[in-house]
Amino acid sequence: MKILILGISGRTGRLVAEEVLKRGHKVSGIARDPARVNVTGAEIVQGTPYEIETVRKAIDGCDAVVSTLSLFPATQGLFSRVKTPLDFMSVSIKNCLTLMKERGIKRIVVMTALGVGDSRMEVPGFFRILIKISNIGHAYADHNRQEKLREESGLDWSILRPVMLTDKNMELSVIHNLKRDRPLKSAVSRNAVAHFMLDCIEKGEFIGQKPGLSKS
Numbered sequence: 001m002k003i004l005i006l007g008i009s010g011r012t013g014r015l016v017a018e019e020v021l022k023r024g025h026k027v028s029g030i031a032r033d034p035a036r037v038n039v040t041g042a043e044i045v046q047g048t049p050y051e052i053e054t055v056r057k058a059i060d061g062c063d064a065v066v067s068t069l070s071l072f073p074a075t076q077g078l079f080s081r082v083k084t085p086l087d088f089m090s091v092s093i094k095n096c097l098t099l100m101k102e103r104g105i106k107r108i109v110v111m112t113a114l115g116v117g118d119s120r121m122e123v124p125g126f127f128r129i130l131i132k133i134s135n136i137g138h139a140y141a142d143h144n145r146q147e148k149l150r151e152e153s154g155l156d157w158s159i160l161r162p163v164m165l166t167d168k169n170m171e172l173s174v175i176h177n178l179k180r181d182r183p184l185k186s187a188v189s190r191n192a193v194a195h196f197m198l199d200c201i202e203k204g205e206f207i208g209q210k211p212g213l214s215k216s
Helices: 011-022 052-059 088-103 117-122 125-133 136-151 190-203
Strands: 002-006 026-031 043-046 064-067 107-111 156-162 164-166 187-189 212-214
Touching: 002 011, 002 088, 011 026, 011 064, 011 190, 026 052, 043 052, 052 088, 064 088, 064 190, 088 107, 088 136, 107 136, 107 190, 117 136, 125 136, 136 156, 156 190, 164 190, 187 190, 187 212, 190 212
Parallel strands: 002 026, 002 064, 026 043, 064 107, 107 156, 156 212, 164 187
Antiparallel strands: none
């Protein structure tokens, strides 16, 4: 199986790519500077998923898509000027969905965040205020747009909504609250989410569903 990973140059996307390769699959990705993608064995197309022709090159021969796209690079503060287009994620996903339909690719697993869409009341009140007063609001607005696009796509989508991501990547345990029947913890490791995303593809789990994720 060959998987296109949108966001492969990010901290979570890189971990997804490494896990895909460990499990014997192939990886395709997109990066403005391929030399900065430190994933041995990945096929990298130079550019951005905001451009449909770049996605067309990267998705060639793929069987599924994973997205860990974000509006914010690691160095960008929550109150600094947003350098990324405010519709970066939704336009990139729209490009991907268009090409998936053209190529007959059905499976897509996307990471957004707890608090997006109908999970808004599952995050603490102070965080809902932070969304309103900081640049996080731009990210959540675009997550809402991209979630709607996937839900209307007719494809086999899964939307994963993790709580705060950490770099404690030895922690691989994950719980989900798909039925809103259990409280989530405040954090989950990026590596745990990466494993969970690939499990969803390999096992065909959570199709048409939007589980919240945290460590157990």
